[in-house]
Amino acid sequence: MLRIENLHVEYAQIPALRGVDMDINTGEIVALIGANGAGKSTTLKAISGLIKPSAGTIEFAGRSLADLVPEQLVELGIIHVPEGRRVFPRLTVEENLKVGSYALRARGGEKEARERVYTLFPRLAERRRQAGGSLSGGEQQMLAFGRAMMAKPVLLLLDEPSLGLAPILVEEVARAIDRFHDDGATILLVEQNAELALGLASRGFVIETGRIVLTDTAPNLLKNPNVWASYLGREDWEVVDERHRAPAPSS
Ligand SMILES: Nc1ncnc2c1ncn2[C@@H]1O[C@H](COP(=O)(O)OP(=O)(O)OP(=O)(O)O)[C@@H](O)[C@H]1O
Ligand SMILES: [Mg+2]
Numbered sequence: 675m676l677r678i679e680n681l682h683v684e685y686a687q688i689p690a691l692r693g694v695d696m697d698i699n700t701g702e703i704v705a706l707i708g709a710n711g712a713g714k715s716t717t718l719k720a721i722s723g724l725i726k727p728s729a730g731t732i733e734f735a736g737r738s739l740a741d742l743v744p745e746q747l748v749e750l751g752i753i754h755v756p757e758g759r760r761v762f763p764r765l766t767v768e769e770n771l772k773v774g775s776y777a778l779r780a781r782g783g784e785k786e787a788r789e790r791v792y793t794l795f796p797r798l799a800e801r802r803r804q805a806g807g808s809l810s811g812g813e814q815q816m817l818a819f820g821r822a823m824m825a826k827p828v829l830l831l832l833d834e835p836s837l838g839l840a841p842i843l844v845e846e847v848a849r850a851i852d853r854f855h856d857d858g859a860t861i862l863l864v865e866q867n868a869e870l871a872l873g874l875a876s877r878g879f880v881i882e883t884g885r886i887v888l889t890d891t892a893p894n895l896l897k898n899p900n901v902w903a904s905y906l907g908r909e910d911w912e913v914v915d916e917r918h919r920a921p922a923p924s925s
């Protein structure tokens with residue numbers, strides 16, 4: 675569904691992506707993991723048209739995205755939930771959800787979509803008249819998700835959805851991601867929380883200083899010491915590995 679080849683992005687002539695190749699199949703959840711500054715958010719921004727690559731190609735359902743503006747990408751169902759839960763602080767919860775559905779509204783079904791969001795996140799229903807900016811961090815994340823849901827994503831780009839959330843809310847985020855997936859969305863998930871991302875994904879890509887250095891199934895990445903020690907700079911990989919090791923077969 676999504677094919678990225680040799681993608682290069684520069685910020686003021688300084689390279690951020692240096693030849694990224696990625697392939698995502700319809701219906702997959704794929705994780706993109708890597709250290710701070712590796713180029714994860716930049717990759718998502720290039721896909722959703724927020725920044726223009728200096729070289730390389732991005733194809734979605736066999737069609738090049740090069741000449742499309744972000745609004746056209748939204749029409750195609752490419753929905754980006756950026757880092758840091760961008761909700762409109764002065765708009766109410768309900769108004770925030772309406773913004774997400776502007777592409778959908780022309781086709782009707784806004785009310786049903788909104789009720790679905792409220793069923794999934796009852797806290798948002800209780801606070802539908804409250805200003806977005808007065809919600810707690812976790813509630814704002816739910817609202818950012820709800821807004822994405824209103825746009826009926828075909829390809830959902832999630833940037834650090836668990837960042838700064840308490841463990842119980844991280845579980846809620848994981849459930850919401852599963853829900854998007856059940857609804858048929860293909861998902862590219864960027865996470866510092868690699869265990870969370872690889873727990874949800876079937877495959878993963880590891881990015882280091884603007885290049886994909888490793889790709890494998892999620893279970894293989896979870897038990898690959900290089901991923902934790904070299905690429906993510908974590909010294910606790912043995913603990914991580916232990917947690918995910920399959921129980922020894924009983925003979
Ligand atoms: N607007 C910008 N202007 C200049 N440099 C930028 C800009 N945005 C990102 N960069 C640089 O590009 C590189 C990749 O940044 P990016 O935000 O993609 O990293 P990331 O993998 O998402 O990191 P993090 O895990 O910290 O969110 C970094 O070196 C960063 O400093
Ligand atoms: Mg980032």
